[in-house]
Amino acid sequence: MLKWQSKDQLVALLSKLVGCPSVTGKAQEVEMAKLIHSQLQELSYFKENQGDLRLHEINDGRLFVTALVKKPNVKKTIVLLSHFDVVEVEDYGTFKDLAFNPKALTEEYKKNKHLFASEVQAEIESGDWLFGRGAMDMKAGLALQMSMIERAANGQFDGNLLLLSVPDEEVNSAGMIGAVPALVELADTHDLQYVACLNSEPMFSKYPGDENYYMYTGSIGKVLPGFLSVGKETHVGEPFSGLNANLMASEVTRVLELNTDFCEVVDGEVTPPPTSLMQRDLKQEYSVKIPYTAVSLYNVLFMKRSLTEMTDLLLQQVKTAAENIEGHYSRHVEQYSKLEDFSETKMKVNIFTYEQLLQVAVEKHGKEEIKKRQMELVANRTDEDDREFSTRMVEDLAILCKELSPMIVLFYSPPYYPSVLSSDVEVISTTKEELIAYAKEKYNIKIKSLHYFSGLSDLSFVGLRESGEELQPLLFNMPLFKKGYHLPIKELEKLQVPVLNVGPFGKDPHQWTERLHVPISFGMFPDLISKTINTLLNK
Known part of the structure; x- marks a missing residue:
């Protein structure tokens, strides 16, 4: 029966x-x-x-x-x-x-x-x-x-x-x-x-x-880009001596949220625009030091856009955000200088991919030292999820390269859906x-x-359409790749x-x-x- x-x-x-x-x-x-x-x-x-x-x-x-x-x-x-x-x-x-x-x-x-x-x-x-x-x-x-x-x-x-x-x-x-x-x-x-x-x-x-x-x-495909915003520390009594990472992350979100430049149209089907899935500063306790690191993650869907095109578009948009941050800072410096005798300063926000920041860290501290630090992070990982641990790995590199701040670092976190x-x-x-x-x-x-x-x-x-080489803009900028996140690329290429x-x-x-x-x-x-x-x- x-x-x-x-x-x-x-x-x-x-x-x-x-x-x-x-x-x-x-x-x-x-x-x-x-x-x-x-x-x-x-x-x-x-x-x-x-x-x-x-x-x-x-x-x-x-x-x-x-x-x-x-x-x-x-x-x-x-x-x-x-x-x-x-x-x-x-x-x-x-x-x-x-x-x-x-x-x-x-x-x-x-x-x-x-x-x-x-x-x-x-x-x-x-x-x-x-x-x-x-x-x-x-x-x-x-x-x-x-x-x-x-x-x-x-x-x-x-x-x-x-x-x-x-x-x-x-x-x-x-x-x-x-x-x-x-x-x-x-x-x-x-x-x-x-x-x-x-x-x-x-x-x-x-x-x-x-x-x-x-x-x-x-x-549909999906990437989960993250941006680590690294500002400059200062006491709240001297806010113009630093740059608040919450301001930086907020501007990145303002530029990316619902941005239709990311929408693709295929035979009348349209991808929804990006939306924020997480945004927070990384300050662990209350103090009168401004938050100088923050992270934001975004859901970005795609149909035919390549990973190279996606990465380029994200960098283009975050460049706009960086310019807006610089402009915001300059305008308020100018206004404040009219209220108090104050020497005007400039603030330049640098932009890096995770791959670029990793290269700077390797050049500065040596390949073996960076590898050792990353392996220690992996070995001592607690119950952090993939998003949190990705952020920690990027933040660790940024701390080693503080002279580059203020900066915004693009990275990718799991999950990835081709x-x-x-x-x-x-x-x-x-x-x-x-x-x-x-x-x-x-x-x-x-x-x-x-x-x-x-x-x-x-x-x-x-039905993976990207070759291993075409995946590189994603994987080279994904801190967890082969450190907790795996894609069986050879098998995926076979499984067409x-x-x-x-x-x-x-x-x-x-x-x-x-x-x-x-x-x-x-x-x-x-x-x-x-x-x-x-x-x-x-x-």
């Missing part, structure tokens, strides 16, 4: 998956991998082919799952990609304890529907929606893919299916990065030809009230057209195809697989109103995903 094919069966599976509170970085994230493994282990196929269902460990001890259903003497393989981690649930407030119990949470929301906006109230009343953390993003997609594995195990596809489900997509994609070598190894061991990588992230609305259905033939696009790959473009026609004919719905999935996804790591995203329909990912539309997601989409797989395999 099949376990995961009807709507009710899929709701039961989803409830079980959501019931494991697999918040990124928490212990239950490991338990989630084991839960998926144990569920798949119940299929007779994996009882007979135990070696084809595996738990793999990444370098920090977390686990990812692979499940291969292989037909004899067949190479064509579709990779079914998903992630099983979720974001935290503090935003649920008094409903927090029910966030991982979708049926109970949905019932509780019905009793308290007055707390919600009218649109959400109507959807609660309809009975068609299931609420809960991960119900939409993306355990519904995982449930659908597990149902496809069950179909494959019963011989319903003319090719092989390889399910890959990973942790950590919501933070650093460490799970997917760790899985890349395993994908290469599995292809070699089993003589697999990866036809496509099919993700089932949920479709994301493009604007409030958007009821359209979407599929995606690529995934952009990937398969719209022009024949197997993807023809599958897309057939699926759109099939959905219209059978279900009378219109699916719109977009080039880029805008929510960021692990698809970024299966076309990508596609066809996933369920829901709303409000990462919010306390995250929800899945059950009739569409578990009524229509099992058929649409099955159709997608069959079409890809028969091309």
Whole structure:
């Protein structure tokens, strides 16, 4: 008897998956991998082919799952990609304890529907929606893919299916990065030809009230540039003798925040402009010395822009910020000099990349000394996350080169998501057209195809467009590269697989109103995903 094919069966599976509170970085994230493994282990196929269902460990001890259903003497393989981690649930407030119990949470929301906006109230009343953390993003997609594995195990596809489900997509994609070598190894061991990588992230609305259905033939890219602002120390009683790093960081943010010079347009799809993700000074305690170091980090999305172009644009914009800081200082010096006998001074803000600052430090202190300092920092790293530790490594170099201050130093912090696009790959473009026609004919719905999935996804790591050399502007300016952050570049270059995203329909990912539309997601989409797989395999 099949376990995961009807709507009710899929709701039961989803409830079980959501019931494991697999918040990124928490212990239950490991338990989630084991839960998926144990569920798949119940299929007779994996009882007979135990070696084809595996738990793999990444370098920090977390686990990812692979499940291969292989037909004899067949190479064509579709990779079914998903992630099983979720974001935290503090935003649920008094409903927090029910966030991982979708049926109970949905019932509780019905009793308290007055707390919600009218649109959400109507959807609660309809009975068609299931609420809960991960119900939409993306355990519904995982449930659908597990149902496809069950179909494959019963011989319903003319090719092989390889399910890959990973942790950590919501933070650093460490799970997917760790899985890349395993994908290469599995292809070699089993003589697999990866036809496509099919993700089932949920479709994301493009604007409030958007009821359209979407599929995606690529995934947007992301860099996380940081700027260390290093001013000059002074007592608050002599503010013109120094330069406050908070002023510097604020001006960098003012120049970069929502700056449409960074927006790309590809066939009407537009990248959102940069926005600040972190800004703070690095002063550890209160005193009347001004803060002289500060850091700011920015989310910058891209589609076709190269890393060289990205770095050049960031430096161009921070040059503008530096000139504005100098002008601000000069204007206030001039005004203050009219109030008090005061000798006017000039302030020049220097600009460096991390690579340039590292070179200056090496020339000044020697390569071995700098290497020793950096290795000590790595060895003594505490529980700082990658952003904090990147900042500390840049700050350590800046302290060694204080004569260069005031200065602003550009660096990159993890995570990095390459952009990937398969719209022009024949197997993807023809599958897309057939699926759109099939959905219209059978279900009378219109699916719109977009080039880029805008929510960021692990698809970024299966179709790398940059060569190792083209990655250099990023990696040479990333303090953590090979010091806590790894990209398997050789394997990524081997793993040139076309990508596609066809996933369920829901709303409000990462919010306390995250929800899945059950009739569409578990009524229509099992058929649409099955159709997608069959079409890809028969091309």
